[in-house]
Amino acid sequence: MAHDWPELDIPYHGKLLAGVDEVGRGPLVGSVVTAAVILDPDRPISGLTDSKKLSEKKREAFSEEIRDKALAWHIAECSVAEIDQLNILHATMLAMQRAVAGLKPAAEFVLIDGNRCPDMPCPAMAVVKGDLRHEAISAASILAKVYRDQQMVELEARYPGYGFAQHKGYPTKQHFAALEKLGPIPEHRRSFKPVQQRLDL
Template sequence: IDEAGRGPLCGPVVVASCIMPLDDDKIIYGIDDSKKLSEKIREQLFEKIKETAIAFCIEEVDEKTIDEINILEATKLGMKKCIENLKVKPNLALIDAVKNINNSTPQIAIIKGDATSYSIAAASILAKVHRDRLMQKLDAKYSVYNFAKHKGYGTKEHIELLKKYGPCEIHRKTFIKNFFK
């Protein structure tokens, strides 16, 4: 299990879980931490992972929930849903760094798990590509913010646009409050 989008100023945090086969003929070469891969490679691997996975789940936790319960608890909520909504129930959940998901499935939190675990790396790709695609779609609705370019992260450009136009409904109010003091 891994997430994408804990740090951006807007949009959901996206969590993905996947159970990958370990048969030699089903290993997908090139899977790695999504942050180490180009967008083009992530897109290619995204489709291969969905086709090959024994089971996978992608969950979004929206910015309103993030503002209500905080980003860590929102991430844990998404992770819990990802375990519960897998079509095949895992015997063990390998989770990138986050501990104590409120779920009865045994769990191991692995620091930098997206760089050391095949399944966590695959989940990181699913989460990242799903979130990037979502932010590209949201760019059409909120084009003044240029979400397609920075995906909601706090780039200099995004902060300047945020100050110029003010927040839109998908901005995380708790993440941007310091820009408006």
């Protein structure tokens, strides 16, 4: 897949540039997961792109390669309780802060996928469609996606019948049918309307 990575005008040219992305803002269940990655320019990873454009097998292979080759990476999350207390946007921002705070060495500049930046300990820049526009954000999207998908597989093992391994907690027909039949589990986000509606029955 061809990329035009240099199209971004980034006011930083050192090595400690972190990309940050989240997975799990839309699902009705589970944590919102974020990752921060500082890639090593001396150990390039070929073919990085938005995690949603990759097969599960390809994502998992990239995840291993990123963990092996990156200068630093860290995965963080905000729990269902935090999402319900803060709302999903603020919980996502907090999880991003946690991911960046966990980087060793620390980032000197941060690129965040999306249109807004949480407060960061260093200069930061929001990049719309960043997971397609910068390889460090692509790497973060892959780490976060693989990590959260594994959480959903584990949740399916604990609560069979909901289909979490298939729909990953997103509001699909299968998920709605399971909610209707089986009711919410403790990991469902009570502040999300489809779950609220099921609790109100």
